Amino acid sequence: MVVNGRPRVVSGNDDGTVWMWDLDSGRLIGDPLVFPEPVTALTGAPDGQFIVASGPEITVLAPRNSA
Numbered sequence: 103m104v105v106n107g108r109p110r111v112v113s114g115n116d117d118g119t120v121w122m123w124d125l126d127s128g129r130l131i132g133d134p135l136v137f138p139e140p141v142t143a144l145t146g147a148p149d150g151q152f153i154v155a156s157g158p159e160i161t162v163l164a165p166r167n168s169a
C-alpha cells in the first residue's frame with residue numbers, strides 16, 4: 103500500500119497487533135496498533151486507508167496527512 107506517497111507494508115498477528123514498515127527504509131513505523139482480539143484479516147485501499155478485522159469487529163484506519 104502507499105501512504106502519503108510512500109510504500110508501506112502492514113501486517114496483523116494472532117496476538118492482536120498490527121505493524122507497519124516503510125519499504126524505502128525497511129524501518130518499522132511507530133508502535134504496533136493493539137486490538138482486543140486476534141487480527142484475522144487486513145487489507146489496504148488506494149487512498150492509504152486500511153481495514154482490520156479483529157474478532158467480530160471491522161476497523162477502517164486512515165493515515166494522518168503529512169505536514
